[in-house]
Amino acid sequence: LHPRVIYGGPGGEAELYGLYFTDDGQHQEHRLFVDHDTPHCRSNVVYKGALQGQDAHAVWIGDVLIRAAAEGTDTYELNRNLVLTDGARVDSVPNLEIETGEIVGAGHASATGRFDDEQLFYLMARGITANEARRLVVRGFFAELVQQIGIPDVEERLLSKIEAELEASVG
Incomplete structure (x- = not known):
């Protein structure tokens, strides 16, 4: 599943929430794309995962693009992972590309803890x-x-x- 957000007009809002368990021997990939191409839109992305078992592997990739026309954008993406056992691995890649200096806010964070x-x-x-x-x-x-x-x-x-x-x- 690769969620994709494209705004239909100014003032749009998107909230994306994800929750996942990755167990022994499983590989999961979560990839999303938020395309801010319209002024005064907002997005909030929060994904959380728990991993356990040998060779449990999760990949999270969050791509947010704020185009030049998207003045007044406010966006934030967050990925948090909890490693429950040895042998589990997480790759978390939040990406933020900004083509205008006229935004309300833009940020991202990622953390993986035992x-x-x-x-x-x-x-x-x-x-x-x-x-x-x-x-x-x-x-x-x-x-x-x-x-x-x-x-x-x-x-x-x-x-x-x-x-x-x-x-x-x-x-």
Whole structure:
């Protein structure tokens, strides 16, 4: 799936959210393109992933182009990844090309971090089992993104899928 945003007229807004699990031996590629070719448009991209297992590999490529005619553009793209086990790998490539100096804002960020053993220790010191503590940390990592959707039915279904994945993979 390669989402592509092209604006139909001035004042358009695009919100792109992505959530993924990459497991042992899987390779996933997420590539998106936001083409700001119209004035006063806005885009916000947030993708989050969790990886676990030997040879789990995710690639995220976010391309944003702000053309010369797209004055007043406001755009931001973010990719965050949580590595749950050794042997998993992430390649995150946010790209931003700006052809005009008349923009409201443009930025991007990418971060990949290992599962935080201090969080696990903190929760276990309060009587939570190791597996439940891992589920809580991963659930919290994704919850911020899910809450941005703003459609309760979609949020509930997504949280249910996350919970099923955590139950199958963490125990």
